[in-house]
Amino acid sequence: MTLLGLAFNxxxxxxGSFTATFVNVFLGAVVLMSFAxxxxxxxxxxxxxxxxxSLTTIAGAVGGWGLVIVGFGVAxxxxxxxxxxxxxxxxxxxxxxxxxxxxxxxxxxxxxVSILAALLGIVPAWLIGRAVLGALTSTDQVADDVAYRxxxxxxxxxxxxxxxATVGATAITARQAGxxxxxxxxxxxxxxxxxxxxxxxxxxxxxxVVGIACSLTTATVLKNEGxxxxxxxxxxxxxxxxxxxxxxxxxxxxxxxxVDLATRPFTGxxxxxxxxxIRERTRQTAAITMPVIILTGLAAGTIYIQKxxxxxxxxxxxxxxADDKGVQTLNFIIVGMIALxxxxxxxNNCVAxxxxxxxxxxxxxKLGATPxxxxxxxxxxxxxxxxxxxxxxxISAAIGIAGFRYGRTGSVGPAIDAVPFLxxxxxxxxxTITASLSAAHRSLAVPMIQAAGTTRV
Amino acid sequence: xxxxQTDRMDILTSSDLTRHAMQDPLRVVGLTKTYGPPxxxxxxxxxxxxxxxAGTFTAIMGPSGSGKTTLLQCASGLDRPTGGTVHVDGxxxxxxxxxxxxxxxxxxxxFVFQQYNLLPTLTAxxxxxxxxxxxxxKVNRRQCMxxxxxxxxxxxxxxxxxELSGGQQQRVAIARALASRPSIVxxxxxxxxxxxxxxxxxxxxxxxxxxxxxxxMVMVTHDxxxxxxxxxxxxxxxxxxxxxxxxxSAAAVSEQMLRLDLARRNDGPR
Ligand SMILES: Nc1ncnc2c1ncn2[C@@H]1O[C@H](COP(=O)(O)OP(=O)(O)OP(=O)(O)O)[C@@H](O)[C@H]1O
Ligand SMILES: [Mg+2]
Numbered sequence: 001m002t003l004l005g006l007a008f009n010x011x012x013x014x015x016g017s018f019t020a021t022f023v024n025v026f027l028g029a030v031v032l033m034s035f036a037x038x039x040x041x042x043x044x045x046x047x048x049x050x051x052x053x054s055l056t057t058i059a060g061a062v063g064g065w066g067l068v069i070v071g072f073g074v075a076x077x078x079x080x081x082x083x084x085x086x087x088x089x090x091x092x093x094x095x096x097x098x099x100x101x102x103x104x105x106x107x108x109x110x111x112x113v114s115i116l117a118a119l120l121g122i123v124p125a126w127l128i129g130r131a132v133l134g135a136l137t138s139t140d141q142v143a144d145d146v147a148y149r150x151x152x153x154x155x156x157x158x159x160x161x162x163x164x165a166t167v168g169a170t171a172i173t174a175r176q177a178g179x180x181x182x183x184x185x186x187x188x189x190x191x192x193x194x195x196x197x198x199x200x201x202x203x204x205x206x207x208x209v210v211g212i213a214c215s216l217t218t219a220t221v222l223k224n225e226g227x228x229x230x231x232x233x234x235x236x237x238x239x240x241x242x243x244x245x246x247x248x249x250x251x252x253x254x255x256x257x258x259v260d261l262a263t264r265p266f267t268g269x270x271x272x273x274x275x276x277x278i279r280e281r282t283r284q285t286a287a288i289t290m291p292v293i294i295l296t297g298l299a300a301g302t303i304y305i306q307k308x309x310x311x312x313x314x315x316x317x318x319x320x321x322a323d324d325k326g327v328q329t330l331n332f333i334i335v336g337m338i339a340l341x342x343x344x345x346x347x348n349n350c351v352a353x354x355x356x357x358x359x360x361x362x363x364x365x366k367l368g369a370t371p372x373x374x375x376x377x378x379x380x381x382x383x384x385x386x387x388x389x390x391x392x393x394x395i396s397a398a399i400g401i402a403g404f405r406y407g408r409t410g411s412v413g414p415a416i417d418a419v420p421f422l423x424x425x426x427x428x429x430x431x432t433i434t435a436s437l438s439a440a441h442r443s444l445a446v447p448m449i450q451a452a453g454t455t456r457v
Numbered sequence: 458x459x460x461x462q463t464d465r466m467d468i469l470t471s472s473d474l475t476r477h478a479m480q481d482p483l484r485v486v487g488l489t490k491t492y493g494p495p496x497x498x499x500x501x502x503x504x505x506x507x508x509x510x511a512g513t514f515t516a517i518m519g520p521s522g523s524g525k526t527t528l529l530q531c532a533s534g535l536d537r538p539t540g541g542t543v544h545v546d547g548x549x550x551x552x553x554x555x556x557x558x559x560x561x562x563x564x565x566x567x568f569v570f571q572q573y574n575l576l577p578t579l580t581a582x583x584x585x586x587x588x589x590x591x592x593x594x595k596v597n598r599r600q601c602m603x604x605x606x607x608x609x610x611x612x613x614x615x616x617x618x619x620e621l622s623g624g625q626q627q628r629v630a631i632a633r634a635l636a637s638r639p640s641i642v643x644x645x646x647x648x649x650x651x652x653x654x655x656x657x658x659x660x661x662x663x664x665x666x667x668x669x670x671x672x673x674m675v676m677v678t679h680d681x682x683x684x685x686x687x688x689x690x691x692x693x694x695x696x697x698x699x700x701x702x703x704x705x706s707a708a709a710v711s712e713q714m715l716r717l718d719l720a721r722r723n724d725g726p727r
Contacts, residue, residue, distance in 0.1 A: 268590075268593065269587075269590040269591045269593065272590055276578050276579060276583070277578055279578075280577075280578035281578065360576070360577075363574045363576060364576065364591075365555070365559065366535055366568070366570065366574055367563075367574065367576070367587055367588055367591065367633075368559060368562070368563030368587075368588045368591040368592055369559070369591050370555070370556040370559045370560065370591075371555055371556055372556055373591060447536070447537070448535065448555070449530060449535055449536045452572075452574060
């Protein structure tokens with residue numbers, strides 16, 4: 001059997017983790033293509049320059065960060081699924097596959113899944129793009145006679161970017177898998193991510209600095225520039241969120257020690273299993289933390305910045321025009337879609353990582369762990385990951401909000417209305433707990449002997 | 458083996474159940490296990506009835522695929538037999554929910570897995586203490602360290618499984634099974650990855666566990682020398698008990714295995 005054949009074989013057998021990648025790429029492609037189609041529309045015959053410019057501005061606003069977030073989401077799931085296969089890849093290496101064969105196999109699998117997913121995304125993207133244009137015309141931001149077009153730019157944006165993210169993420173992992181010896185790979189698979197790459201720390205710190213800088217600008221030089229200020233404040237949240245997401249393994253490692261000490265008396269063996277897993281496999285935990293950070297940073301940031309803007313406008317006696325309303329609605333649609341994407345990545349990462357731990361759970365069951373103990377350990381892990389994500393996401397939102405609020409009102413006190421924030425916390429908690437526990441349940445449904453398999457873990 | 462041990466043994470097969478057997482810590486009656494769909498049925502156990510008395514060391518031998526691992530897994534409650542019953546400490550094994558079965562099993566039974574089954578995120582010492590933690594017992598660290606020392610791993614307690622050789626991993630698994638002093642210990646080829654000297658050390662350790670603490674040891678092995686450490690040997694072929702031997706010597710065991718093999722060949726493969 002050729003390695004490509006092997007790749008297809010493994011696609012069939014690892015349906016869980018490939019489904020996760022597939023869903024992420026599909027949704028990412030939908031988000032990107034639906035907004036990129038506005039570029040196509042702007043380029044249509046008979047579109048006035050003013051209309052074309054509003055369309056490209058809106059598409060561009062989503063484009064930049066939407067792209068980063070989609071890329072980030074796809075990469076995180078992809079990375080998770082390849083990491084979980086380190087042991088299998090090591091075995092292939094030991095049986096004589098060369099590093100480049102393995103690389104081709106992993107990338108081949110990723111690309112196959114991504115192309116399929118992106119192609120399937122075309123129809124929904126077309127529908128959503130048309131709906132967004134409908135919203136724009138009905139709020140009079142573009143003329144009624146602008147015709148919707150879904151053209152080459154949408155396709156290029158959707159396909160090339162999802163492919164780029166996939167190939168990028170798999171190539172890095174494939175290179176790592178190819179470089180280390182079979183034995184080292186097995187050991188890495190066991191204790192995944194005890195070292196955190198320097199590149200990751202540098203990139204994360206830089207993005208965090210960019211976020212803070214954006215926030216400072218909205219507090220000072222750019223404080224009264226209307227929508228520009230608003231959008232830079234939003235970007236401060238996003239940059240800080242992605243920066244903190246990259247740095248999250250460090251934060252998790254720092255937090256687990258005190259949490260372990262504080263909870264040990266109550267959580268028993270389940271807590272013990274959970275804390276050792278978090279310590280030894282921080283990256284696996286971070287795969288849940290990262291989308292929570294982005295979801296929280298983005299949603300909390302946008303909602304509160306808009307609230308502050310509205311309150312300040314009302315205080316200044318400015319009446320809000322229909323135009324402003326339209327922009328606000330659009331802003332929420334855009335952020336809503338990206339937040340939805342982050343939520344799906346979150347669910348996917350929870351499910352994929354837990355289904356892949358079936359064997360590990362099987363071994364623990366053979367050693368005397370009851371299903372209840374394993375479910376409690378999973379709950380502990382998930383709650384820790386989600387709570388850390390909520391904390392870091394709130395920090396990133398606060399970075400954007402504080403600057404904007406100071407620029408707009410001259411004070412930095414905390415925002416007043418707690419309801420949206422509580423809603424975000426509740427959403428994240430429900431999503432992570434349901435996704436994790438249902439996946440863990442499924443992992444436990446298999447008899448322990450079968451689940452533990454025959455591998456010498 | 459000395460002659461004094463002879464009267465302590467009562468390995469009982471098929472119909473010769475005596476009243477002693479009822480009090481034995483482990484008894485299996487008519488145990489069967491089949492795998493696969495009806496069209497392609499594999500019979501791993503075809504009705505095994507036997508009993509293991511307290512403080513005895515029994516070796517189970519037989520060709521590869523004869524059902525040794527399956528017998529251990531069903532007898533220890535790790536797997537559900539298709540038919541028959543398992544009695545531990547005079548109580549029928551609860552085959553109800555997994556949680557109840559696990560709670561029953563983990564306080565009474567230790568298991569050395571053929572595939573080691575160490576948790577990769579834990580160090581050697583943490584792996585040894587894990588069953589006690591799971592059972593909610595107080596962890597006797599000193600005793601665990603002693604056991605690791607006795608299997609020759611004093612300097613390796615803080616290593617993770619991937620940083621250990623196969624034989625070292627196997628010895629961690631042995632220390633783990635003995636750590637909580639369970640009344641019954643099952644060991645599936647516990648010396649399969651060990652050299653002669655380490656194997657002899659481990660076997661003496663198992664022997665001491667039986668002699669000192671009165672634990673009941675059931676060990677699968679392919680090695681006649683290892684079998685000679687036991688009080689008796691049960692021979693398994695095609696999921697059935699085909700013979701027993703008391704006070705085994707390596708030579709006698711080898712001879713018996715050859716004879717059984719020859720008989721099987723003359724019968725033709727099933
Ligand atoms: N999950 C399974 N599905 C189908 N058949 C199985 C399964 N597990 C074991 N078997 C079959 O049951 C029989 C007994 O297997 P078992 O593992 O008990 O053998 P064993 O005596 O331990 O062999 P070895 O000495 O090689 O470890 C074998 O024929 C095996 O192929
Ligand atoms: Mg076996």
